[in-house]
Amino acid sequence: MAIYPASTPHSERHTLSVLVENRPGVLARIAGLFARRAFNINSLSVSPTERPDISRVTVTADVEQVPLEQIIKQLNKLLHVLKIVDLDNTDAVQRELVLIKVAANETNRSDVLEIVRLFRVRVVDVHPESLTIEATGDEGKIDALLGLLDDYGVIELVRSGAVAVTRGPHALSEKVVGSEITGR
């Protein structure tokens, strides 16, 4: 039952929200763990949270159930990790920010702008030979948008990686005991 490599092409998508202590070196520990346990991830984003003593890491990965459990256990062994939640798409909102530079000149600019309108995304930069589009949305929307823009020629693309939050009035950090960061 050797289960590595943990990620296979057709595994289900999971979004992990990892609450960590707001401390130096936390990212290196988490990123290093993924690498040495042969765990492939799709995106990773790190940010401050509503609490000064906690940071939040959001990881998405295509992974089977068994290696997912193992990687959650391994993450839990890191002392700076306070809480891990596997966010289900049905009761969480997930968003990603994308900036897309499309090769659009006077001949096809209006076609591209039509797509922009259709997807309710925004143009943030115009040049005679390019259009830069800012889009936010869940993964499905972003992928559909990219699929349509691909035909015009995507010059440059950057994605922020997904962030996610649960629906309803509760915070993941509610019952988490943090550290007294002052005096450290």
Add this chain to the structure above:
Amino acid sequence: MVSPTPLQAFSAVPKAPKSNKQTLIDGEKMTGAQALIRTLEDLGVQDVFGIPGGAILPVYHQIHDDTKFRFVLMRHEQAAGHAAEGYAVATGRVGVCIVTSGPGATNMVTPIADANMDSVPLVVISGQVGVDAIGTDAFQEADTVGITYPVVKHSYLVTDAQDIPRVLAEAHYIARTGRPGPVVVDVSKTAQVGDMYYTWPQKLLLPGYNPTTKPHGHVLHEAAKLFEQSYRPVLYVGGGAARSNAGAQVKELADLTDSPIVTTLPARGIVPDSDPKVLGMLGMHGTLAATAATQKCDLLVAIGARFDDRVTGKMEAFAPAARVVHIDIDPAEIGKRRQPDVPIVGDVAEVLDALNAEIKRDQAIQGKPNLAAWWKLINSWREKYPMEYDEKTPDGSLSPQWVVEELSRQAAPSTIWVSGVGQHQMWASQLIDFENPHSWISSGGLGTMGFGLPAAIGARVGSARDFGGKKPVWLIDGDGSFQMTSEELAAAFIDNAPVKIAILNNSVYGMVRQWQTLFYDRHYSQTSIQDGENTEDIVNVPDFVKLAEAYSCVGIRATTQEEAKAAIKRANEINDRPVLIDFRVYKDAMVWPMVSAGQSNDTVTYKPGVQPLLHHDSTDRVADSDRDDSDNGSEAKASDTAAGTETSEK
């Protein structure tokens, strides 16, 4: 509006400047270096190993004659780490070492990784350049915390003197609790020379660290029920049981349920070998009875063990018919290599206390299953395939296995045995008669050659501390393994750690040579090290007897059984300095039984040409028919499964 707080995740050194509002006037004013020594004293640390150097000098400057711990000066940082490991295993306390930055710290990486693999509690304090110099490729700068991320339980970079007592208290606590392991504390020179106010005790701030020690009730109940339903149980006991000091509990469980005990390498001696339930070590070089019992069992109770590949062989074919109860304090071990039927997270000793109580309650109502057929089968393996070897060798040199047995025969029962890594380690594990827990110290998971001598020194320091030196320490080492850290003879002599050293000198890297013989067409590529050839036209380098004498130790050579017996007797009588015996042994002696790497344990070779588990031989048939008489039909089906006709019941 959420006020922005500095995100520290990307930083190496804390970003926010310390608020100067905090005026800590409580406590005694001192430097960080003084605080470091004082903290170790207040933690009750009694022995420390290490080597000084530039970036840790302020700390060494504070070690005085009246410092409460003994400092043992080693000759290489790696040895300091292994010595701390040996000390930790022998005493059950945290091993502490203090080394310098850069090369001092990188030399520590091997013992840190070794301790991480074998769950040895270690606190490694390393010096680091000043905060302003970090990241500038300063002299003797290395990113110690970064280098050690993958092989530590936890690590700290200390940049502020005020943090030193709390960080050390946390490190000590983390190292010894939960699943023990190494903790690195990298102390910048800025913190060492800075002023602080010392108070004790310190409040630990570890919100993300809550090891589970107490088991859940319902899994205990399920585990007890499995015992009730199983006719071929095996207790597979690993190093976790040794770390948890659970020998008595393991024995009680075995006695309650009539289960045989098989152990991994680090758990040898956890229940005395004289106990008839102990079958010895299992796996690649385990006893045939232990490996066979595990393959044929219907209930495998893994106790503080992690299904290492050297134990399981081919994972898919390991104990194929068994239901598995897995007891471990580390939740990540559960289901890592094999999905258990009943997972129990908790401290082994606590879990077994609770489980034994549960089983007693169960047995009071249900009685217990009759395991006579199982023991008949096990005993037939034991009788037919005992640990045996040729005492006579083709070239008239000593048989290494005989030397190990003779050492075991002559040694005091309280002896602490230490080994390096290689053939000698396997023979020591197989042939020494272990009667006490914590009396076997060896490098298991990482397999670090050169582990032996420094670990033996650490164990001897531990013996002096806890047992007034009454427990002698015997190191069984190979000529190859020994040469990786032989410089520590100096530390052993000067720092008064009179260890007894038996070198099984076959003049080759024996285990590698064995693999070359078996799997690489006898092409002995780079395995001859010419330090124990028994022909006169070859100069042996080094001459181990002269080497020992150069370090003021006693050196003895033994080439015959008479010489060997006399040498061992003499070594046992010398207690004021280290003794080294150079046993000239046969270079083509092999470790048997053996399971080839990556193969199923069913292919275990007892000795060349004999693979008892591959064919359904007569012993098994007799035992199976016995069981058919005594048990119901479903049990007969399970025994077919055990014999390999089906792959899995689950």
